[in-house]
Amino acid sequence: MLKRHLLYPFVFACIALAACKSPQAPATGAAQPPAKVTAQIVQLKPWSDVIEALGTAQANESTVLTAKITETVRKVNFADGQAVSAGDVLVELTSSQQAAQLKDAQAMARDAERQYARQQDLVKQGTVSKALFDTATATRDSSSAKVDAIRAQLADRVITAPFSGVLGLRRVSPGTLVTPGTVITTLDDVDLIKLDFSVPETLLGALAVGQQVQAMTAAWPERRWEGRITSIDSRVDTSSRSVLVRAEIDNPERVLRPGMLLSVQVFRAPREVLVVPEIALVQVGTDSYVFRIKPDSSVEQVRVVAGARRRGELEVREGLQPGDRIVLDGTVKLRSGSRVAVQESTAANGATASH
Known part of the structure; x- marks a missing residue:
């Protein structure tokens, strides 16, 4: 019994030695294969900053048609929602x-x-x-x-259309006794929409007459309406510290209606900036990094200062230079010093993403 216990340590030592000499064990210090990644060369691209706001649509011309005298309605010559021209006779009084x-x-x-x-x-x-x-x-x-x-x-006693436009709902019928101020209907010129929206006074220096705007509405989320700023109010609202801005938007199909709520984007003058895809960004806490590929195919982790963002892209204010090659896809398996094999490389001077 005593001899058997003395034999066990010798057997375990032989097994461990055999395992160390096993041909399946990896050789110490063997080089790891390079990680396969996609890359992009960073270059300057046009970038237009966007100011976002909410606005209310107004008709180009709008009025409420009323009677001037007390009299009964003899004849009504229009229907609800009818398009009329300037001078058309709408209502005849006795x-x-x-x-x-x-x-x-x-x-x-x-x-x-x-x-x-x-x-x-x-x-x-x-x-x-x-x-x-x-x-x-x-x-x-x-x-x-x-x-x-x-x-x-x-x-x-003859009420006519003062300008061309679209009538609202009819409020009178033949035989109705109207008095001064009695509403007959409304008339709106909606071929051109005036869009009023407020912008914080801190952005007043970024606004100018003629700037391009783009408007969207929840009623037609897939559509965009283009327009331009035509005027900026001469006063700043002291309670909201904002300024009222007016843009004009063509509305030939008469889809937009006065009173609608629209989201507005004002595009500032384009500037040249370094742009990288958001997929290349590695976020560590509050810091942002990218992996830059060095000439020897190794990578280094570079801290960058991100600026404005747009669909799938972001502006880089610090950390990179034009011509730097960065990793796009495959960053999750990298660290500083890792070697990479670029499978696909794209250039940043391709088509700029739409606004």
Whole structure:
């Protein structure tokens, strides 16, 4: 029994020695194969900073059509949502009394004109005094003024479109008694939309008339409307510390409506910056890094200062230089000093990502 216990350490030592000499054990200090990665050469690209805001759509021209006098509606010549041209007759009010008065005034005006012409001939012949001729002249002018006054009354009983646009809902019917201020309908010129939005006063220096804007709405999330800034308010709101900006957007299809909420992007003048894909960025805490490939195919971890971002890309303000080659895909298996084999390389001077 004692001999068996003495034999165990000798057997274990032989097994360990055999394992060390086994041909399957890896050789000490064997080189690791280079990691396969994709790479890109960093170059300068045009970059346009974006100011984002929310805005409200306004019609290019907008009015509420109302009655000027108290009268009943005789005829309605439009339908809800109808497109009309400037001068189109929309509503006719009862005007039979004024029409009769106009005929009487016109008849009196014609008679006064004849009396004036007759007196003018007699004055030239010296058979009528100048006083009688002056009376005839005054009568003629008075009759003409009465005709104009009745015509103005008739005009108040015909409501026309002051400009071309789209009508809203009809609020009256034939026989309705309207009074001054009674709403008949609304009229909006929406072929051109005025978009009003507020921007913080800190960005006032970045705004200028003529800058390009892009508008979007939740009603049509896949569409974009292009426009330009036409005016910047002369005052800053003291409560919100913001300035009101107005842009104009073409709306030929009349899809946008006054009062709609739109998200707005204002594009500043392009500048040249270093741009890298977001996929190349390695985030460690609050610091950002990329792996730069050195001439000997090894990599070094470089800290970068990121700036603005856009779809899949970011601006690099510090840490890289034009011409640097960085790793795009495969960063998860790298560390400083690792050797890499580039499978695919792309250039940063390709098509710039759209805004």
